[in-house]
Amino acid sequence: MITINKKWEIPGVQIEYPLDWNSIEKEFDWLEELKNIPQDAIWHQEGDVFTHTKMVVEALLKMEDFKDLDSTAQYILFLSTLFHDIEKRSTTTHEIIDGQERIVSPNHAKKGAHTVRSILFEKYNTPFEIREHISNLVRLHGLPLWAIDREDPTKEVIKSSLMTNNKWLSMLARSDVLGRICEDKEDILYKISLFDELCKEQDCWDKPYTFASNYGRFLYLNRSDIAPFYHPFEDLKFEVIVLSGLPGVGKDTFIQKNLEEYPMVSLDNIRRENQFDPTNTKHNGKVIQLAKEEAKVLLRKKEPFVFNATNLTSDLRQKWISLFVDYKAKVRIIYLEKPLKEILQQNNQRQWVVPEQVILKLSKKIDIPQYHEAHEIDYITQ
Incomplete structure (x- = not known):
């Protein structure tokens, strides 16, 4: 858990339920663009990206896990949900998939992470650790949905634990699912639960994974034949x-x-x-x-x-x-x-x-x- 000596918030953007969306839209004018960005009806029957974003934020605020967090963690997660699809505005396009026209937003999370970092650095002088949690949560918000299907799920959750808090990441992902209308919502939530269990099994649920040494960490993250608990002899002179x-x-x-x-x-x-x-x-x-x-x-x-x-x-x-x-x-x-x-x-x-x-x-x-x-x-x- 991070510690900030003084309270940090963006002026006019408070976490008070019901949310003052007029003030939020006034502060973040890019939200207006999201109202004109369509989404694929198979995954997002609720409609445009702005409608989805509002539903995700509202879903987050209703979570008991969210209510149990301290105010700094709540604010980090709140802004992460607000920002999570910011770059669907620049990446959304139409593609033909299996003979059907679909709406896709490739790399919106990666691009969004850069945009979030830039906004929080240039406009709000956000403390480094808070900003990086928000940026990395945006970057990784889809990970809990697909990590279990990757070639090495364990490495995925260990890597993410070094970038942000996996518990917060899971909460963001669940909010992302609860804040949409789709047919396979329960299946997606089940995948997120598997992500949760894997994080807990690796002891990186709400803290970074602990490596035996920094050298072992470097080798594990860059090679496929190294176990996360490996403690190598350091031969770097x-x-x-x-x-x-x-x-x-x-x-x-x-x-x-x-x-x-x-x-x-x-x-x-x-x-x-x-x-x-x-x-x-x-x-x-x-x-x-x-x-x-x-x-x-x-x-x-x-x-x-x-x-x-x-x-x-x-x-x-x-x-x-x-x-x-x-x-x-x-x-x-x-x-x-x-x-x-x-x-x-x-x-x-x-x-x-x-x-x-x-x-x-x-x-x-x-x-x-x-x-x-x-x-x-x-x-x-x-």
Whole structure:
């Protein structure tokens, strides 16, 4: 269970039953768009996405499990239900399936998670831990419905426990089912109950799964032949520290204060030393090439170092981390975050200012580092 020192709520959006939907719609104007988004009649006979969203929120508030939660957990779940289908507005389309025209919304949960993170970060300065619970609940809200049918259901519930609270996830999924009209509602609820039992069996129902070591966690999440309780001998002899964060967040300052004794491979430094244009694709390719050459010199010597770049997406990080792991490095990601307003102020005070619109664009693409990416992750936020 998370602990927040002071109460945090979005102004005008209170959990008081009956809900004041006029105030909620006024605060979240994107809800209006959902009124025009249709849904497949087989799964959603209730109609448009907005109607479904209201029914899901109302179903959540009636749950006894919800009433038993503390106020912070209630607010996290309340906003998660409100946001859970936000990107059906951008992903809904018609497809021919088995000779029939169907309405589908592929990847709406994944895209929705990014949208939620962006809104809560940019507009509401939501505390990091609360925001990430909401974003990850939106990302995973369909998991309890299909986890039991996956190749490795145990791994699915263990992974989700590292991202959010599985009990809350189950409550969101049940609300999602109860807040719709469909023929197979009982079958879906039964699948969710199997998800619940599997989480409890793995002791990750309302807490993260406990691994024997961080190394064991990394191996389990990245390989199919490792048991979750495996405690491997740690044969990693040196560490590579990967910085991640928006321009202006203070990565250079953090390194100077905490990691000054480490050699550093820095994309920005390479770019400046060679007077490369950051908007030139060929120049950027050269920066990457030179950085890899610098890194490989240190990797061959088994010498610890810092890799300093924005590293904002999982795909970008993976390209580098796979290189480091190939050399048997222990990889630690340090993710830095501050309120957006403070980041923009710090950026304007730097010698090399990044255009504000670039930072705002990058902020919408952030993938918060997850535990499958590295042996250790530190989140340094405020």
